[in-house]
Amino acid sequence: MPRIPTRDSLRQGVPRTTGGIVSAPRDVVGPALQRTGKQLFEVAGKQATEQKQQERLRQQRSALELASARARWTSSLLSEQKNYTPEQSPDYENWSRAYEVRAPIWQKQVAQTISDPQVRHQFMAETQDDLEKVGFSIGTLAWETGLSAKRAEADRSLLRQVDTAASQSDEDGKSIMAGVRATLQDMVDTGVISVEEAAGRSVGYARQYASAKIAQITKQDPALAVSVLRGEQPGPAGLIRQLHSFRSTPYWHGRANRAGYGSDTVTREDGTVEKVVPGMTVARGDADRDVNRRVDQFLSGVDKQVGGKVFDRLAPNVRAALVSVGYHTGYLPDDVAEAVGSGDVEAIAAAIAADGDEDGAVNRQVRLAEAAIARGEGGTPYEQIARRPAWADVLEPEQTTDLLDTAGRELERRDSRRALADRVHARQLGQDIRSDIRSVFSDGAHTDIDADSVSRELGPEKLRQWLEARQDATSVAAKAQNMPSLPDEQIAELVEAHRPEPGGEAEVFARRQAVHERLSRRASEIRRERRQNPARAAIRVPSVRQVLSEAQDPSATSPQKVQALVREMVATQSALGIAKPALAPVPDEWAIEIGKALTRIPTGQDNPETAEAVTGVRQVYADIKEQFGEFADEVIAHSIARTRALSSDMSRHVGGLIKSLPQG
Numbered sequence: 001m002p003r004i005p006t007r008d009s010l011r012q013g014v015p016r017t018t019g020g021i022v023s024a025p026r027d028v029v030g031p032a033l034q035r036t037g038k039q040l041f042e043v044a045g046k047q048a049t050e051q052k053q054q055e056r057l058r059q060q061r062s063a064l065e066l067a068s069a070r071a072r073w074t075s076s077l078l079s080e081q082k083n084y085t086p087e088q089s090p091d092y093e094n095w096s097r098a099y100e101v102r103a104p105i106w107q108k109q110v111a112q113t114i115s116d117p118q119v120r121h122q123f124m125a126e127t128q129d130d131l132e133k134v135g136f137s138i139g140t141l142a143w144e145t146g147l148s149a150k151r152a153e154a155d156r157s158l159l160r161q162v163d164t165a166a167s168q169s170d171e172d173g174k175s176i177m178a179g180v181r182a183t184l185q186d187m188v189d190t191g192v193i194s195v196e197e198a199a200g201r202s203v204g205y206a207r208q209y210a211s212a213k214i215a216q217i218t219k220q221d222p223a224l225a226v227s228v229l230r231g232e233q234p235g236p237a238g239l240i241r242q243l244h245s246f247r248s249t250p251y252w253h254g255r256a257n258r259a260g261y262g263s264d265t266v267t268r269e270d271g272t273v274e275k276v277v278p279g280m281t282v283a284r285g286d287a288d289r290d291v292n293r294r295v296d297q298f299l300s301g302v303d304k305q306v307g308g309k310v311f312d313r314l315a316p317n318v319r320a321a322l323v324s325v326g327y328h329t330g331y332l333p334d335d336v337a338e339a340v341g342s343g344d345v346e347a348i349a350a351a352i353a354a355d356g357d358e359d360g361a362v363n364r365q366v367r368l369a370e371a372a373i374a375r376g377e378g379g380t381p382y383e384q385i386a387r388r389p390a391w392a393d394v395l396e397p398e399q400t401t402d403l404l405d406t407a408g409r410e411l412e413r414r415d416s417r418r419a420l421a422d423r424v425h426a427r428q429l430g431q432d433i434r435s436d437i438r439s440v441f442s443d444g445a446h447t448d449i450d451a452d453s454v455s456r457e458l459g460p461e462k463l464r465q466w467l468e469a470r471q472d473a474t475s476v477a478a479k480a481q482n483m484p485s486l487p488d489e490q491i492a493e494l495v496e497a498h499r500p501e502p503g504g505e506a507e508v509f510a511r512r513q514a515v516h517e518r519l520s521r522r523a524s525e526i527r528r529e530r531r532q533n534p535a536r537a538a539i540r541v542p543s544v545r546q547v548l549s550e551a552q553d554p555s556a557t558s559p560q561k562v563q564a565l566v567r568e569m570v571a572t573q574s575a576l577g578i579a580k581p582a583l584a585p586v587p588d589e590w591a592i593e594i595g596k597a598l599t600r601i602p603t604g605q606d607n608p609e610t611a612e613a614v615t616g617v618r619q620v621y622a623d624i625k626e627q628f629g630e631f632a633d634e635v636i637a638h639s640i641a642r643t644r645a646l647s648s649d650m651s652r653h654v655g656g657l658i659k660s661l662p663q664g
Contacts, residue, residue, distance in 0.1 A: 073127055086145055092149070206394045215406075228392060229407065235316075239321070240261055240324050248282050257276045263294065264276050294327055301331065314348075315345070317374065440470055440474055442477070472515050488530075
């Protein structure tokens with residue numbers, strides 16, 4: 001195969017020059033076209049590149065707008081769902097309708113933020129599924145909310161029924177609670193709640209009923225509430241607590257100071273037994289222990305009195321009543337014990353009731369209640385003794401503890417209030433006693449204090465002291481009765497005559513000394529009154545009081561009776577030793593009225609002795625003269641002295657005018 005000649009082989013033999021090949025001139029059109037084509041190619045390349053860049057920017061903008069729209073859409077969905085809650089919109093029945101109206105509007109509003117129609121269409125298509133899902137979710141939420149509302153309303157209605165049941169009798173409450181359980185079954189049958197929910201609610205309602213029932217009992221009788229929660233068994237101790245109200249402060253009953261449940265002793269936590277004395281405060285726990293101790297003491301000794309077999313054959317209610325009868329003394333009264341030996345319940349009850357008439361019938365009401373219990377009469381406290389009822393068994397331990405704490409606090413509050421009331425009553429009774437003694441000292445009159453109340457509340461010692469003080473006050477009143485009619489010398493002799501001689505029993509001497517001191521104080525009061533108010537001192541004399549009564553009688557008064565009073569007033573004061581310048585011819589009330597009449601006399605500023613003033617004085621003087629006659633001047637002078645409303649200048653002026661009247 002022949003070889004193709006190369007460029008080098010073709011140049012063999014050709015002389016080479018250092019200046020290169022010299023080319024001949026060419027045509028200029030060709031290169032120009034060539035350059036133009038190249039430029040056009042470059043422009044086309046640039047345009048293609050720009051178009052690619054614009055497309056890339058458009059795609060990026062669309063992607064950003066779509067991402068932003070999706071974010072706003074998601075946020076809007078979340079915000080919209082928050083609007084459909086009972087707090088924001090209670091009208092849950094219209095939630096779905098409201099969503100169907102609102103959702104397309106804000107879907108389009110979000111889509112308008114996308115400039116590319118194709119991307120906008122894509123956004124609308126992909127969010128349509130979200131609209132339907134959220135709409136379904138809101139519809140479901142509305143249904144569940146409506147169901148919850150119906151459940152809540154049913155709960156409220158049932159709870160009201162439970163509270164109503166707790167406030168009724170046990171029988172009526174039981175019937176209402178049966179209706180509550182029937183309603184729960186209807187709710188199960190209609191699909192409102194499940195069987196498990198119904199069972200849980202039934203237990204909850206039962207606990208609510210028990211709590212409300214205990215709260216009602218606590219308001220009425222917190223001690224009973226405590227007994228119910230503790231499940232106290234019926235028996236003598238429970239009966240005694242029912243029949244005897246607890247009192248933390250001592251009171252006198254029967255023949256002893258008592259406290260707690262009517263006992264004259266308390267039993268401390270360590271078993272120590274103490275007598276109840278005035279001033280002590282008894283805790284309920286100590287009183288409870290004392291009841292139990294006394295019941296055990298009685299039961300251990302009943303064999304000796306009536307025989308254990310005889311006692312045990314009796315019905316429980318009869319035995320409980322008999323233990324209550326012997327609770328205070330530790331044994332049965334003889335007539336009751338004799339009836340127990342017969343075994344006749346009616347005879348036992350009659351003997352218990354008859355025993356209530358003993359000791360001044362202080363235990364009559366309790367004995368009648370015990371007799372009714374022995375007979376087995378319905379509605380008596382024995383049937384009411386607190387036993388833990390079946391409805392209380394559903395309470396949880398924590399609930400029982402809380403209810404016990406509440407009842408215990410209420411019990412303590414009432415005990416404190418009762419103790420305070422007892423102290424206030426005792427203090428008031430002491431004040432009444434002092435008022436009674438003062439009344440007897442003053443005029444010998446007794447007040448209406450009940451001796452039994454003093455004995456019961458303050459004890460026999462206070463009763464004795466009060467009666468002795470009243471006797472001494474009566475003695476003082478009798479001795480001091482005539483003192484207002486005696487002159488000072490005779491009063492002093494009377495007081496000295498009752499000065500006790502030292503010796504003898506100290507208590508008797510102290511009482512006599514107190515009488516003497518009271519007489520001395522009364523004598524001092526009389527002497528002081530004679531100095532400060534002679535008119536009042538004179539009126540205390542019976543003869544003056546009699547004449548004053550006649551002079552004041554509006555149907556029979558006359559100048560003669562008025563003047564007779566002045567004579568009696570002046571004569572009595574003179575007999576009592578009152579100095580003549582201090583004598584009061586009329587009572588203070590009369591003197592003040594006369595003085596007021598004198599103040600109404602007109603006077604001139606420059607010349608007090610005007611015709612008008614003189615005429616006024618003449619009229620007043622004539623009126624006084626008509627009533628008091630020869631004593632008119634003395635009465636006017638005394639009235640001027642006793643009337644504080646009359647100035648000193650006016651007194652001198654009126655006095656001068658009166659003195660000038662006899663000279664015309």
